[in-house]
Amino acid sequence: MTGQEHLIHRYLRSSKRFPHVWCPGCGIGILLGALVRAIDGNGYGKDDIVLISGIGCSGRLPVYLDFNTLHTTHGRALTFATGIKLAKPKLKVIAIMGDGDASSIGGNHLIHSARRNIDITAIIINNQIYGMTGGQSSPTTPFGLHTASSPFGHLEHPFDIAKLVEAAGAPFVARSTVYHARILERLIGTAIAKSGFSVIEVMSPCVTHFGKWSGIGSAVQMMQWQKDNTVSIEKARNMTPTELQGKVVTGVLIDAHKPTFHEEHARISREMKD
Amino acid sequence: MKSNRVLLQGSEACVRAAIAAGCRFYAGYPITPATEIMELMSRAMPKAGGVFIQMEDEIASLGAAVGASLGGVKAMTATSGPGFSLMQEHISFAAMAEVPCVIVNVMRGGLSTGLPTRPAQGDVMQARWGAHGDHPILVVAPSSTYEFFDLTVKAFNLAERYRSPVIVLADEVVAHTRESVVLPSAHEVEVEDRVRPSVPPEWYSPYRDPGTGIPPMAAFGEGYRFHVTGLMHDINGYPTERQDETEELMARLFNKISKDFHLLQWYDSYFEEGAEVTVIAYGSVARSALRAVRTAREKGMPVGLLKLKMLWPFMRRTVSQYLQSSRSVIVAEMNMGQLSREVKRVNQGTCPIHTLNRVDGRMITPEQILTAIEEELR
Ligand SMILES: Cc1ncc(C[n+]2csc(CCOP(=O)(O)OP(=O)(O)O)c2C)c(N)n1
Numbered sequence A: 001m002t003g004q005e006h007l008i009h010r011y012l013r014s015s016k017r018f019p020h021v022w023c024p025g026c027g028i029g030i031l032l033g034a035l036v037r038a039i040d041g042n043g044y045g046k047d048d049i050v051l052i053s054g055i056g057c058s059g060r061l062p063v064y065l066d067f068n069t070l071h072t073t074h075g076r077a078l079t080f081a082t083g084i085k086l087a088k089p090k091l092k093v094i095a096i097m098g099d100g101d102a103s104s105i106g107g108n109h110l111i112h113s114a115r116r117n118i119d120i121t122a123i124i125i126n127n128q129i130y131g132m133t134g135g136q137s138s139p140t141t142p143f144g145l146h147t148a149s150s151p152f153g154h155l156e157h158p159f160d161i162a163k164l165v166e167a168a169g170a171p172f173v174a175r176s177t178v179y180h181a182r183i184l185e186r187l188i189g190t191a192i193a194k195s196g197f198s199v200i201e202v203m204s205p206c207v208t209h210f211g212k213w214s215g216i217g218s219a220v221q222m223m224q225w226q227k228d229n230t231v232s233i234e235k236a237r238n239m240t241p242t243e244l245q246g247k248v249v250t251g252v253l254i255d256a257h258k259p260t261f262h263e264e265h266a267r268i269s270r271e272m273k274d
Numbered sequence B: 001m002k003s004n005r006v007l008l009q010g011s012e013a014c015v016r017a018a019i020a021a022g023c024r025f026y027a028g029y030p031i032t033p034a035t036e037i038m039e040l041m042s043r044a045m046p047k048a049g050g051v052f053i054q055m056e057d058e059i060a061s062l063g064a065a066v067g068a069s070l071g072g073v074k075a076m077t078a079t080s081g082p083g084f085s086l087m088q089e090h091i092s093f094a095a096m097a098e099v100p101c102v103i104v105n106v107m108r109g110g111l112s113t114g115l116p117t118r119p120a121q122g123d124v125m126q127a128r129w130g131a132h133g134d135h136p137i138l139v140v141a142p143s144s145t146y147e148f149f150d151l152t153v154k155a156f157n158l159a160e161r162y163r164s165p166v167i168v169l170a171d172e173v174v175a176h177t178r179e180s181v182v183l184p185s186a187h188e189v190e191v192e193d194r195v196r197p198s199v200p201p202e203w204y205s206p207y208r209d210p211g212t213g214i215p216p217m218a219a220f221g222e223g224y225r226f227h228v229t230g231l232m233h234d235i236n237g238y239p240t241e242r243q244d245e246t247e248e249l250m251a252r253l254f255n256k257i258s259k260d261f262h263l264l265q266w267y268d269s270y271f272e273e274g275a276e277v278t279v280i281a282y283g284s285v286a287r288s289a290l291r292a293v294r295t296a297r298e299k300g301m302p303v304g305l306l307k308l309k310m311l312w313p314f315m316r317r318t319v320s321q322y323l324q325s326s327r328s329v330i331v332a333e334m335n336m337g338q339l340s341r342e343v344k345r346v347n348q349g350t351c352p353i354h355t356l357n358r359v360d361g362r363m364i365t366p367e368q369i370l371t372a373i374e375e376e377l378r
């Protein structure tokens, strides 16, 4: 066994019945690995972490891991996360969401969590489609794509999730892909360590549905697609909009500071006592 | 005994009660006629060392309250009809995951946006069946400022005892009426807290029935790492579709409350001696009913009042007794007939039941009820 396998086994729940629910070739498992390495790398104790998810294939992630874990309702992970963070400010609260979960049904919670600057790390697994329900279009599905619910081509235009949360006020926004697993791990580590609402958008292949509808194909081909179509933010700065067409820009997109909700609330409580 | 007489609005009594019961988290969204509760909480919570947050909507408000409760803090939200509709998803979640929380619904008039500033009792059935899926629920209904205090404290206690969402179904009149009340002082208030696990973390199964039907509840972040989900789950909280496990869970969810039905008969009875006609009412209507019954008695009419303080689970045992001892019953409520359906259901055809309904945003007056009583006895 390699050292890496040992690490993951330290964090997987031994009491949980396996196999897991994900399709072979799905990117969510790679994210799970990166998340565990990031948490371990930051030196947090298992009791310090709360993993909260919504509903979708992504929502099934927390149950496998030996942390405080909560699988909530579709789109609402951040609302529960808000309550937990404010009840127990010492905990590191991480919300795992799908793209539909976070930006469609949960879009309101996403922008308001960003605006409020609640100290939560939001990991949005963007596979550009509804995985769990069978490949319907999501708010990040490319214009024109045929899906299970857009049989004549998608008539709507996609969200840029990173830009959305930036505009809503998130002080830390990053994007990566599961192909760039090591970079992803570092970004997650940075985001969790940072106070305030941090968002990591993780491009992840839904082989079963997006692979099929987009015609990109198999797991390997989807990985290759991620490799070929991403540009780091450093490189992107020197590229023209035409050159950037169709590319996914990765890296730390926003890194700012503003007071968090719970710090401000704690200040008011202190002042009331004095 | 140091007690304090104060002039209080129902909403203020509710907030004081929540704090006395140990509530230290409030999340809400403004809505008439529940806004006062929220505004009072925005001051009271930081003072009490708790947290107040105004969320982006009512779905988020109850989500945050459930999250806080999982963090070990007693939590509450308050709303009215439109917001209560939005909360149903998380009422179902809280019932399934067995997370204590208190939801105050100050009922206002009408369907949809309806009559925002006027009273009604149109959410009686929504409080019972609004959330999807068969689920147990506890609903109390105050009729006065004092009862708003008393039943809010009890709502928190029920939530903790049964690990369940509990709904305080008030109405606009009860929330806005200002009256003089004597409230118990802090140490006189009986407060219950959820049972915490006594076993070490490695032995803890968050949904194992200890024999009472109510598993001890650990808080997140205190060494007991466990899983919570809205999916059907086994005793470890892990998703399951196994028939034996889902059956067991559903049975336990219902039995944990139904085994205590005899303890959950919360009502006040007035003039029951020799009553041939019984008026059944709850919430602010019970006040009009009491006035009407009193006047009727002064005129020598054999009539009594049964005021229900717990609506769900429905007090079958108590109501049946009154149905058997009365020649007829009048159910008065500010809706098109909601609780009366339940009264009819337990009646089994033995007692004529008359309904007195009003849905124009006005209170049912004592005169209306008195007229109904006179007709019954004619
Ligand atoms: C309120 C509600 N509406 C709809 C659903 C059905 N549903 C389950 S998962 C899902 C979408 C999943 O897509 P996404 O959020 O992108 O996550 P993925 O499965 O791709 O990880 C939907 C619509 C639900 N569970 N709850």
Ligand code: SF4
Residues within 6 Å of the ligand: A021, A022, A023, A025, A026, A027, A028, A057, A058, A127, A131, A132, A205, A206, A207, A208, A209
């Ligand atoms: S449906 Fe798509 S997102 Fe869901 S597990 Fe399969 S590959 Fe992954």
